[in-house]
Amino acid sequence: MTLIRWVVAILFLVSVLIQCQITEARYLSPSNPEKYSTSQDLRLKMNKLTSNLKSYPYYKGAPYNTDLADEKSEGSFAFKLSGNGQYTAMYPLKAMYSNECLEASHTKLTADQVNDFIDLIKDQYRAHFYVDGLPIGELKPSSNGGQYILLGYPIGFTSTDENGTVINVEFWFQYKQVIPNSDDLFYLIHVSVTPRSFIGCNTQYPNGMSKPMELFRDTAANVSWTYSTNRYNSTDVNPEDRWDIYYPHAVAIESTSAVIGFLITVVECLFLALVLWKIFRGNESLGFIQLGDSGWKSIYADVFRSPNRYMTFSILIGTGMQIAVSSFMLMLFYVAGLLSISNPGSFRLALILIFAFCGLFSGYASMRTYIMLGGSRKRHNALLNATLIPLILLILIFISKFQLWSNHYLSAPSATEVIFVICMWLFVSIPTSLLSSYFVNTWPPAEYPFKPNHIPRLIPKAVWYTNHYFHSLIFGFLPFAVIFAQINFELDPIFNNFHVNNSYDLCIAFILMIINIIVINMLITYYQLSREDYNWWWRSILGPACTSIYIFIYLLVYGYPRVLGGTGFYYFMYSFIISLFSALFFSSIGFLGNLWFVKKIYSTLHFE
Structure with missing residues (x-):
């Protein structure tokens, strides 16, 4: 029940911030007024x-x-x-x-x-x-x-x-x-x-x-x-x-969105608490594995079977963890007032530097996941993790800039800026990722409560409305509902020429969104395991990514009437890249929450 205590503590902190309306952030400027x-x-x-x-x-x-x-x-x-x-x-x-x-x-x-x-x-x-x-x-x-x-x-x-x-x-x-x-x-x-x-x-x-x-x-x-x-x-x-x-402050809108997100999170956590209570405290006999058991206990010998294409799986987790840690660090700088318009360019520069150095976490997460899943081609994993997805993201970013270059916009990156980004990837991100992979490649794999059988168990057929990806798509709207208002406030400076004092509100929504993603993923996984479907690995990363679909749709709906002519392609690619980054971020934290949850519930089982 440690997770529940942490969630309750975080929700209490969020409720205090909402009640106190702590919104007087100090915006630090690099130069003093003359x-x-x-x-x-x-x-x-x-x-x-x-x-x-x-x-x-x-x-x-x-x-x-x-x-x-x-x-x-x-x-x-x-x-x-x-x-x-x-x-x-x-x-x-x-x-x-x-x-x-x-x-x-x-x-x-x-x-x-x-x-x-x-x-x-x-x-x-x-x-x-x-x-x-x-x-x-x-x-x-x-x-x-x-x-x-x-x-x-x-x-x-x-x-x-x-x-x-x-x-x-x-x-x-x-x-x-x-x-x-x-x-x-x-x-x-x-x-x-x-x-x-x-x-x-x-x-x-x-x-x-x-x-x-x-x-x-x-x-x-x-x-x-x-x-x-x-x-x-x-x-x-x-x-x-x-x-x-x-920085005008839209108190009414932000408070309403924070309260809605808070209530959604509380309801989800209550459901999770009920599930955990049923598993750990509801009945002492639940901890025993008996002949003829059905539901999630019956698949104990298959639930930790490694998924297909686990090389790709571990690479996605590694890049997602790099994005997740970068997001947390950027949020800290933003709340501290270091990434405001009083520091032009500070956000982009901090984003590039932090993301490059967070390659350290990418290599660690990818290699540990790969070893846990039984992988043996460790050098291939380290090299692909450091280069494959970051290279794809860089190519997409450069493609999105073509329209800016062709129209000679001031916002088009210069040759110096392009070289700087490439150098940060080649000489910082890749080396730090390879370095962390090297140091953890000899570590023993994480242990499972049960070893998988050699012969996989048959999975019962399910009708379409019980499909777990369908559930993920539907319930993926809830984390989006929590962050929706803050996305709107982040788009306003781009199109409407004003900024909103929302650093604390964005931090609150960010925390609530992460809790929502983890909790919803756990609940869907529990339902999946209860139906004796042990293929939870890929669903645990593809399910949270469904939230990014709503983000992508909203970005297109918001920007479509504003970008006709001149920047339509750039904005479409911008929306796609943002959604892709968020999908990798949500997938990594969703999987880590699921891995902890599955290990926790199966560690309670034992034979009579």
Whole structure:
């Protein structure tokens, strides 16, 4: 009953987190905010233009400044890895200054450039750049009565297919005194923009702004890129808390999803507790094997018979364990606030590094499983485990990037990034996997409560609705229901330009999902064994993978109306790869839970 105690302890911790609503995560930035004096130039870097998954370099995507269209991106390797760029500032912003209207640049657009720009406006492209490391955006009201930043701003509006309205920028800044009651130095705490449109600066109009600047298809135009700056009153917000406004918190939705997941998990655990009570405590005579016994006790001599194709089986377990450990470590970094938008590229870099070094767990799990199943070709297992599935995953990832490369999107990996990923696989992941396989290949195999007979027992035929894979497909929806809301919150930053403060909620859902997968797999296995079907090995890894089918379907349904044209193939491959990773993850933890469960219940049996 140790498992039940652990599950109860975890559920109690989850219930405390739900009740206390611990959601104030600190987002750690790699750089401190700069101290500015009055009239000092603000640190401004242009970034990109985006529309859903499509992204272009700031000056190459739109004709703001044709002289800078071929400028190389600045920034760290991690920053570029995130699909971002840093380019020369377009607006000469100064600290603590307010002005009504200034002209940043003037561009003569040809008819073709006007047509391209109107097409960008129709596709709802948004402009992004950084001021003192803070991404700019529009200030929007949140559901809890506060405010949040919607990243970027629209480059224009269009009312018909033949014209578009050019957007100019109105900046809003908020500062904090470095030394209280001193006007010498200031921190920039908040920056937002309000999109407005006017032909140019003109004192004959209110606020120095004229009528909207319109572009007409097939017509050349002279465009003035103007801007204005304003500043709020001083704020008491600390510099380290200036990222909080980028993370609205959907309390009602997340709490509801957490409670639903909690209740589903409790019900499943009650069923498992009932099964274990029946096995261990219900009747003392259940522990004896008698002639004529039926059900799960009657197949004690076949239940530990090694499955077919156990080389493939062990490789799947090894890769799944590598993904599982990587996921746990990434979750810890995410909850600690190290993988937020204040650290652009940190998630992708951490994912690559952690996954590569977790090859250590892959080699260990695969070799131990292979030895346990009676395998003797240990070198083949070590080599195939280190190369086969990771190579397939890498090929799929590179295929998915072809559409990004062909369209010259900013998010397309550079040659340096591709070489880095390949080197991490060749010189870190493969060696660590082989090293761990080498150290455990001489260990004795794990022992079973019973040795299998030489002649396999016949398995009774079953009707279709008692098929265990059918049950796995149906009940695989329950873990998906637990994680469903969090998947939605992780997709929102990609398509809707805002992030949600959900690190603790995601951690709760992650724990509940794992418990659900393990418990459901145990219950289905118990039902399978009770029907005297001892072929539980492959079902124990294919069954949990059914949850990834629901994830794949949901990703397609969510993204289909948003990725038409330009990124459809990339998003399909992205969804498939995510689902494949999750299937391997679910399979490994489902199998380990099942292996413990089957060993535990058969260790209670003994002969009279």
